[in-house]
Amino acid sequence: MAVIIRGSPRTRKNQKPAGFTVDQNAGNDQTARSQAHFRFYEELNDFLPPQLRRRGFFHEFSRRASVKDMVESFGVPHTEVELILVNGDSVDFSYIVRDKDHISVYPMFESMDITPLLRLRPEPLRDPRFVLDTNLGKLARYLRMLGFDSLYRNDYSDADVATVSSQEQRILLTRDRALLQRKIITHGYFVRQTIPRRQISEVVARFDLYAAVQPMTRCTRCNGRLEAVEKEIICQDLQPKTRRYYNRFRRCPDCGQIYWKGSHHTHMERLIAGIMAEKRDTAGHCKKTHCRHTTPDANSR
Ligand SMILES: [Zn+2]
Numbered sequence: 001m002a003v004i005i006r007g008s009p010r011t012r013k014n015q016k017p018a019g020f021t022v023d024q025n026a027g028n029d030q031t032a033r034s035q036a037h038f039r040f041y042e043e044l045n046d047f048l049p050p051q052l053r054r055r056g057f058f059h060e061f062s063r064r065a066s067v068k069d070m071v072e073s074f075g076v077p078h079t080e081v082e083l084i085l086v087n088g089d090s091v092d093f094s095y096i097v098r099d100k101d102h103i104s105v106y107p108m109f110e111s112m113d114i115t116p117l118l119r120l121r122p123e124p125l126r127d128p129r130f131v132l133d134t135n136l137g138k139l140a141r142y143l144r145m146l147g148f149d150s151l152y153r154n155d156y157s158d159a160d161v162a163t164v165s166s167q168e169q170r171i172l173l174t175r176d177r178a179l180l181q182r183k184i185i186t187h188g189y190f191v192r193q194t195i196p197r198r199q200i201s202e203v204v205a206r207f208d209l210y211a212a213v214q215p216m217t218r219c220t221r222c223n224g225r226l227e228a229v230e231k232e233i234i235c236q237d238l239q240p241k242t243r244r245y246y247n248r249f250r251r252c253p254d255c256g257q258i259y260w261k262g263s264h265h266t267h268m269e270r271l272i273a274g275i276m277a278e279k280r281d282t283a284g285h286c287k288k289t290h291c292r293h294t295t296p297d298a299n300s301r
Contacts (some may be wrong), residue, residue: 029246033060034099040076041106046192047177071105077180079172079188082108100242128207131164133174138196140229143203144223145268147214147274151223158182171243191256197271201278210279215272216250216259234258 035058052074057218059070067086068078078144083106085090097103127213129149130141130250137202151164162182165172172188174180180188180211189206193199204210235243246260259265 022217027244031237032099035060036068036070036101038095038103038105040074041104043192044076044105044107045282047180047190049082066093067095067097067103069090070097072181075177077177077188077190079185080107080190081181082106082205117259127166128209128212129170130173131161131168133158133161133171133172133176134181135175136173136196136199138281139173139191139199139203142200142271144218144220145219145222146200146204146209146272148209150225151278166221169282171207172192174286175256187226203276204275205278210247210276213272213276215268217267218256219255219259221253221257224252226250226259227253229258 008014037056038059039056040052061070065073067084071081071084072078078093084093084095085095085104085106087102127149127253128158129139130151132143132150132152134152134154137152137154140150143150149170151153151168151170153160156164158179161172161174161187162179164170166184166186169187170184173191174188175191177190177196179185180190189203191199191202193202196259204213218224219226225228227250229249231243231247231249234249234251238246242260242262246262248260250259251257252259
């Protein structure tokens with residue numbers, strides 16, 4: 001006898017829990033409500049309850065809902081989704097789910113051309129710029145160290161980061177799924193790792209930033225763009241040993257912080273070398289276990 005699993009995926013406040021049954025029960029479910037078949041692919045499974053991962057399942061519903069709302073009711077932020085196929089056709093987020101729909105949900109594809117299909121978001125931002133949630137301060141410093149324009153303030157509210165992301169076309173990095181579900185956010189990413197050093201590897205791999213790394217170009221303290229400065233101009237601000245041993249300096253025009261190739265620079269170079277060594281292998285797959293990008297197969301259900 002088939003085991004019937006009933007429960008509710010992660011739901012937002014005031015949203016009625018929705019029921020689901022796993023694939024094997026398709027023929028046994030006798031409810032009068034509408035039913036759609038869902039399958040989430042690749043890393044989108046990270047967001048699902050364990051019993052729904054890497055398998056197809058039927059989702060029961062009784063009220064009219066867009067595919068965006070239904071996908072997010074399972075805990076998957078829309079910013080993580082690149083392509084939705086309904087009965088084999090690509091649809092946008094406003095599509096209203098119908099009874100017996102067969103829905104496949106895919107994450108971003110980095111190595112595959114899906115232009116014949118309808119992308120759910122604009123093309124990836126060519127000049128990646130970021131705004132980070134308040135709990136990702138260390139990651140912001142790492143990104144700046146690699147030269148990436150990364151706004152971060154520890155007093156930003158959720159509304160602030162959402163607005164900055166939307167108005168300045170910055171990719172929002174966060175570990176808060178609810179924040180990514182805000183409608184105004186078009187480019188966002190849920191950071192899986194919790195340790196900053198792993199987070200920077202994850203983000204560089206996810207957005208394929210390896211070729212864009214420009215060390216020593218941005219202030220790690222405030223995100224300002226560093227400028228070369230003559231030693232004579234800043235001489236009085238330097239410690240005696242720094243003044244004696246170093247001749248080339250850069251300064252942040254925004255906060256005045258001075259940078260030179262001291263011991264901290266050696267540490268930084270080692271760190272950058274480590275990140276670059278993690279670059280994808282030639283097969284297009286990331287060596288890191290957190291990154292499992294492959295190509296989609298619209299026919300595999
Ligand atoms: Zn600065």
